[in-house]
Amino acid sequence: MAKNHTRYIFSMGELKRKDNSIAFVNEKGNFYIPIEDTRELYCLNEVSFNTKFLDFISRARITLHLFNYHGNYSGTFYPKDTYISGDLTIKQSYAFVENRLVIAKSIVLAISKNIHEVLYHYYRHDTKELKPYLDWLKNDVVKFLEKELTIEQTMFIEGQIWHRFYDSFKHFLPEDFVMNKRVKRPPDNPINALVSFGNTLLYTKTISAIHQTHLNQSISFLHSPREGRFSLSLDLSEAFKPIIVFKTIFDLVGRKQLQVAKHFDKDLNFALLNEAGKKIFINAFETRINETFMHPKLKRKVSYKQCLKLDGYKLIKHILEEREFVPFLLKEKQ
Template sequence: MGNGTRFIMSQGDITRKDNSICFRKGNKNTYMPVEATKELYLLNEVNLNTKFLDFAAKAGIVIHFFNYYGYYSGTFYPKEYLISGNLTIKQSEAFIKNRIHIAKAFVKGIGINIYEVVYHYYKHDKKETKEFLDWIKKDFMDVLDKTNDIKQILFIEGQVWMKFYDNFKYFLPEDFLMNKRVKRPPDNPMNAMISFGNSILYARTISQIYHTHLNQSISFLHEPSEGRFSLSLDLSEVFKPAIVYKTIFELVNNKKIQVSKHFERKLNYCLLNEAGKKVFIPALEERFNSVFEHAKLKRKVSYEAAIKYDGYKLIKYIFEGKDFAPFSLKEMM
């Protein structure tokens, strides 16, 4: 993968070999130059030791661990090198004084990006989506503007996702529809892809925030108590429609991913198999690395860089009071 991102999908051992990372599977060794590696995604059972972790830490490599079901388990990253006590204090103050404003900005961003994704299909003769699009423009935005209660904001966010899922039937083939969003474990091919894609996006967001001065544990939409990296949950939500769902829809509608070939089914769950991951991961990476002309910055920006840019926008809001509006597909020229 480009941009220093490496995925390991098989069981094996990972060690240091001179100035390279060595992944051993059976009798075969694969070498990755350390200077060209920024992130490792371990998607299977991989053996490593503290000696390797020390090597990775000194090289500035972030390592994300996933369990058998494709869920994010945790992250090892080097000692934080961008620590700002002043920003942490200001971030805490923003949570106390301006949490509602920031949380509403995130949910509004989710709605705008879902609208843009579905509008693409409306333009291509999927006129059944009009009712949902009209709801986002009017009812969703009106109710969100009027509320000042965090539970109500979260309820509104849940509504827009549920209505989004309900509109899949208008532009996806029948074998990729789902009755409802089921996460742990996913119960059908669509839920399997959403869960896996969201996990990778969340891990990528952790890596991007690591390169800012923001405190990962102080979030605004999600409760800070939900997890160590709850701010990454906030920032990643806005990017799900643009990165995860657009990738899924293109793979499904272009028949690049198929129910019969790319999924493993057991009694109560469904997962991408290794062949499925070999299709899904490169498509998702291509989306992360693809660039667009940013209307405000007046230059080309990748989706991955846009995540970190949202972190900087949040810092600007916290320090300077500049209005915070997260990533929007409307920013693309």
């Protein structure tokens, strides 16, 4: 049986092994999680466990993602690494030295194209104020990236792309969800809270996807490898943010399934999703990332989550075979 399910734990409690199952124990009782079809566990509150439990889920090849009470990502425990390739790590390091800028530019261009595709949907539905944003993304960004740039200049262009994207929200989102400026830690308003939570979920999904390849998580191309995180996951998640994170946000807000007064913690100035809000967001996020479509090259249906791993394989082919690296593009569906 394929291990496809992601399980989310929202309450405080304890995780432990019980016979050949996972038991979550709190004041409400014991809740059992089947291991046969579980790939990932997300702990979105303070949860305790011991090394016996970690050994159990490692042998079951289950990845554990940990968040603190305020929803900030703490870290990931994943099974003993059976995908390490010394040869690929050496060549990945060489690609960083020799070809970093080419790969970084490809990622930034993919971000721009996917944001254009997302905004074009609203432009077609009579939000004509988006035309200057669309023109800038389609014309100016391409011209900028064709120039000889440093990695710092490339990252500056990426920052400008996101800045203009955030600015466009005022034309199609309710006033409660308009972003004045991007604030990460801690978020200072509902839209920042949604973006931070969604980006973190996508980041952890990308960690899991890269773990299934032979790539080294610490050697990245757009983001600095010295950032002390799984920086390659930051790289490969970027092109998917407009498609998965922001489309999820826009759909939930547009349909009023998420509301400031009902789904955000008022004691924290509405800058943190409450448990009900997290459940709504996660359900929509999982639906989106597991949505399938016909892949034009593979000639079979794949999900966006599978495409995260496919982008890892594209990068491997670039490193080993010098094929052009083109991250996932929504318009081409590949």
